[in-house]
Amino acid sequence: MDIVDIKLKIENKIIDLTNPDKLLWPEADITKKRYVETMTVLAPFIIKYSKNRLLTAIRYPHGIGGKSFFQKEKPDNTPEWIKTVKFNDKNYIVVNSAATLIWLCTQAVLEFHTSFNAYNNLDHPSHLVFDLDPDDNQDFREVSEIALSIYETLETLGINGFVKTSGASGLQIYIPTASKYDYNSARKLNEFFAQYFIQKLSKKLTIERLKKNRDGKTYFDYMQMWYGKTIIAPYSPRAVMSAAVSTPLEWKELNWARPELFTLNNIAARLEQKGDLFEASLHCKNNEQLDEILKKLNTIN
Structure with a gap:
């Protein structure tokens, strides 16, 4: 059976989702399509903490078991509507919209590392x-x-x-x-x-x-x-077998929490139950x- 590519419409932007059945996290049974669906739910939360921050993306074109590479410079195929900022002679993407986030997901960006400061406040970490x-x-x-x-x-x-x-x-x-x-x-x-x-x-x-x-x-x-360094963004997934997500915790949860317990497969339910613990x-x-x-x-x- 031929696998049909999908056209997504997000914030009035058309985004192509190719190879939707490709397994990105095989052990967690997460396909590219499922990844995009989950990240659409996470988008409002990720954007809160990535907005106006320079993105260093880590891409895994063949899933977590394949080769990966860091990307600071925007890819050649970056749509014109995606906001970029020039810093140290590189054109960085800033994840200021759900459409930007989902386009990056379709490009097999599995980890989102962002600067400690906003691009318009370069010398002041938040x-x-x-x-x-x-x-x-x-x-x-x-x-x-x-x-x-x-x-x-x-x-x-x-x-x-x-x-x-x-x-x-x-x-x-x-x-x-x-x-x-x-x-x-x-x-x-x-x-x-x-x-x-x-x-x-x-x-x-x-x-x-x-x-x-x-x-x-x-x-x-x-x-x-x-200055110029990055950290994994709150709610970003990680390229680990469990499909763990960088997850805000209540302090009391440290008595039992482990990173692999908070994953792309359950983070949406956790947010629905507890809300965004980093908001404050x-x-x-x-x-x-x-x-x-x-x-x-x-x-x-």
């Missing part, structure tokens, strides 16, 4: 981000315990923090700043927290960049948040508390 990356031999429960310890400290300081799975093996903690601080100040704050937590949790946590020197500890990556991160600031820390750091330096 959040501090602590990226907790476990060692290969660590159980995810250990990373969760570390994150909960960090949460308790943030609460004591009156700082609002939000947590999501990376969708791979780790967790990412976001501290909203309302884009107040430039990258130098944000890095200073990030480093302060990193140094504090590796002292408090010295048996579990490290900032050692070389994996071979981490002694089995979780890596607290405070340096990823920087767009509307709080933490500036009073962070200003005080920064003031003390500047006095010391």
Whole structure:
């Protein structure tokens, strides 16, 4: 039987979906068509966090088992209606519409990594981000315990923090700043927290960049948040067998959560049940508390 290509109409844009029955995540039984259907549901949520941010896409033309490649420069076949922004001599796509997102899905973009800042506010990240990356031999429960310890400290300081799975093996903690601080100040704050937590949790946590020197500890990556770098977007899928999605969590869910439990096959139901747990991160600031820390750091330096 011939497989018929499909024409999609999204936001008055016609998008061709070729090879709709191609399996992109074989183990999770997710075809290209099913992927597009799920991402159409996720579109409003992904766009909240990708809007006006430079996209680095990871494409898997033959599904997660095949070769992949990063793409910063827009592909040659990018439709004229897709918004792009020039940065460092590359024309980046910004995912500002459902039509843009779905077109990228039809091009086998399976992971969406976005900049820490909006393109029109280049030197100001919107959040501090602590990226907790476990060692290969660590159980995810250990990373969760570390994150909960960090949460308790943030609460004591009156700082609002939000947590999501990376969708791979780790967790990412976001501290909203309302884009107040430039990258130098944000890095200073990030480093302060990193140094504090590796002292408090010295048996579990490290900032050692070389994996071979981490002694089995979780890596607290405070340096990823920087000008021109990216992080997996909230609600982006990952190219892993479970079809895991980078999923915002309630802090109490860290007592049982694992990244592979939140997937393209169940994320829509979760959103319907719990709503968008990251939404509040767009509307709080933490500036009073962070200003005080920064003031003390500047006095010391």
